[in-house]
Amino acid sequence: MRVTGLASGIDIDEQVKKMMAAKRVPMDKMSQNKQLLEWRRESYRELNSAIADFRYNKLDKFRLANATNVFSSTVTGNKTAVTAEATLTANQVDMKVRVEKLATQTTATSPALADSTTSKTKLSELGAVGNADGKVILEVSRGTGTPIKLEFSKDDTIQSVLSKINANTDAKLNASFDEASKKLIIKSKDYGADPFTLNGEFDTGIMKTKTPEGNLQIGEPAKVFINGKEHNPAQNEMTINGVKLAFLEESGNEESVITTRPDGNNLIGTIKNFVASYNNLINTLNSKVGEQKYKDFPPLTSEQREKMNEDDIKKWEAKAKSGTLKNDGIINGALLQMRSLLWDTSTKVGNKNLDLSSIGITTGEYTEKGKLYIDEEKLQQAINNNPDEIAAMFGGTKEKDGLFQRMYDRLLTPLTSISNKAGTSRYSADPTLSFNEQSIMGKELTDLNSRMAAFSKKLKTTEDSFYRQFNAMERAINKFNMQSASLANFAGQ
Incomplete structure (x- = not known):
């Protein structure tokens, strides 16, 4: 604790504080830059989590074969002996099945x-x-x-x-x-x-x-008759005509009749989930890159905080944080890539070229920035007319990837870019994971912390120098006062 100004009557602490205020300006600027960098990195982590969640928790399921299956099989006749599940390759051939013996x-x-x-x-x-x-x-x-x-x-x-x-x-x-x-x-x-x-x-x-x-x-294979022909699968199941059959009991005198037809309910459900997830993601991304930036609201310094109440601080910081990723190139690039994939998704049916809009999936007004809408009746009709082709648009074929797989692959690019820049994980949606400090922003923060530490030492040295000068002045004044008192005392004699 310093006791100052006894001889001069000057409030030395206040004087040093005023003199140091100008010296601290560069430190305050670095502190504000650090805060902005940290806020921006947190914004990247938020969007990284949103993109990763869409890729790994949504698209990963949508691209599975059963998610885009447009066929369903029903069992009539003996419903207890056989179950049937249509696959993507179902050829809609009706089957009569009789189970003479189960595999053991x-x-x-x-x-x-x-x-x-x-x-x-x-x-x-x-x-x-x-x-x-x-x-x-x-x-x-x-x-x-x-x-x-x-x-x-x-x-x-x-x-x-x-x-x-x-x-x-x-x-x-x-x-x-x-x-x-x-x-x-x-x-x-x-x-x-x-x-x-x-x-x-x-x-x-x-x-x-x-x-x-x-x-x-000793175990034996099953003995089943399908459309009159004997089959002997080793297990109590087999896939034939694109339908997975499971044999549960011997048929007795009544056959099971398997009918397979396109109904589209499964694929429409998948598409609806995709559209909802897609709209949610682009809304999050668009809101961040379009967020207003308030240039007149920089991060608060410690001295500014001391003079404000909590409500004012919250209101100020809300504006200071706004726009940290306004017009960000990585995020705008991700939005453009996703939109371009939607535009490019199509299939050939005879002489016609079907795209998403022609099967009932369209975008809204320009102000909605790419939000998708579904005309379910139109989509259902398209699936009824061309089930294989519509399923391939989304789920793909052996020769060509569908929309879900292509979007899954394409989104690794922005995740990688965000990871390289902000140090987030490109393979996880967990927002609590630590940042990689070897990223671009991680290195910037490390450098900034080093410069701030060095400048802090310099400020301490300057402050100590000011106090030494004032202390020297105090000693000189005190010595002068003592001499004056001594002379006055001598003159009084």
């Missing part, structure tokens, strides 16, 4: 164990005899391949054994314990012709598949 799994079943057996019963309690090393071995063989060996100890419980069998991906088995029948059941994960055999102490002591007590049932 190769299944090994142990004899009934003791009534007191539970999932916590140890192998030693079941009479399992280990090998010379005390291990209880289970070997799983398929064809001529190398057997899969699983090892257990006598202290392993039934539950731990089941867990080890199920966790072994090479064995490809599902093991369970039926508490009602007190039997161990081991099934192949695959249906149909996937036979396995069991060997080792676990089989000879517990499963006993090679004795009359145990049982090993």
